[in-house]
Amino acid sequence: MTKHKIVLVPFPFDDLSSEKVRPAVCLTDPIGLHDHVIxxxxxxxxPDQLLPSDLAINVNDADFAATGLRVSSTLALI
Structure with missing residues (x-):
């Protein structure tokens, strides 16, 4: 995994009963002894109203096809 790359990762449900594979973006290159990434x-x-920390990824953006996403999405930094 490298910085800015969109990858598919298993995210657990809040109650940890199961998980779902979802897209995520690498915010860092591999870090440390075990090559962890954020x-x-x-x-x-x-959302109708984005938070200041949200980033809209719009299907109409010129470089949207390069994301590998299928629909408009939000990068949520929570």
Whole structure:
């Protein structure tokens, strides 16, 4: 995994009963002895009002096809 790459990762449900594979973006290159990366999840839920820390990924953006996403999405830094 490298910085800025969109990857698919298993995210657990809040109650840890199961998990779902979801897209995420690598915020860092591999760090430390074990090559850990910091990820931010991507959701297809685009709120009417974005938070200051949210980033809209719009299907109409010129470089949208390069993301590998299928629909407009939000990068949520929570």
């Amino acid at each position: 990820l931010a999840f991507i959701t297809s839920r685009v």
